[in-house]
Amino acid sequence: MNIGQASRASGVSAKMIRYYERTGLIPKALRRESGYRDYSPSDVHMLRFIRRARDLGFAVAEIDDLLNLWRDTSRHSGDVKRIAQAHIARLRDRIEQLEQMAATLTTLVQCCAGDDRPDCPILADLEEAGEGNSTGQAAGGTGRLRHQP
Template sequence: MSAAPLTIGEAARRTGVSAKMIRWYEATGLLPPAVRSESGYRHYGEADLHTLRFIRRARDLGFSVDGIADLLALWRDRARPSAGVKAIAQEQIADLRRRIAELEGMARTLEHLSDACCGDDRPECPILDDLAAADRAPMPRPSRRGLPGRGPARKSV
């Protein structure tokens, strides 16, 4: 006997994924479209909850939506070799290390600028001077891949 279907609110509560993100995961294809009641309400089963927990955990580890889609495809393919999964994980590790290095560089720059600022009643401020410097090359921004509406085209594995 299967459990009674859950509403989107209950699915959100049980998985820690907001209702808004559940709808977005459905729209992007990470989660199959929910079964609808006669009145049009979404209903979710245990398999959907398991998929949502998988997605949430992958997001917690910093995977992009495209990376999660690749991992979900591999997870669902019980005949898959683990080499593809490991390759995706190793790519993610390299990306995280690159992003950490970028963030550490930003922190060092801000520490240097903060140390140079007197922080007193005078208007001179090296922090604002640096931000306003038009002739500087922009600093690299941390990756925002995988957020809704962002990121490069999907890589195939």
């Protein structure tokens, strides 16, 4: 099947399939006499594996490791588990960061009058953080709040 068909069958865009080939994540597709790529059902299966791993947030380097383990019939499931556990830890860290950002923005929104006046603690916070002041602490009496990293 051609790249468009492989893309539709796998859920991976043609652009990403080319990228995965270029970076070596997947083997280069066989070529027809016409020069067009020719993908097999096993290629599509591999692309679905990659798509699912990407959906779970794995980085390309981790997916490469997982693909190598997937292909290795003498693999140890503990190796796969370690990769997944490390990924979970990174996801939990990211969730915590996102929750802190949401809490900071919620506080800033609550402090903003949202009226016709130009004063806005949200913009003030963004301005100060942009000037290198990202201490995460509220500035006394100014209505400017900081996110605590």
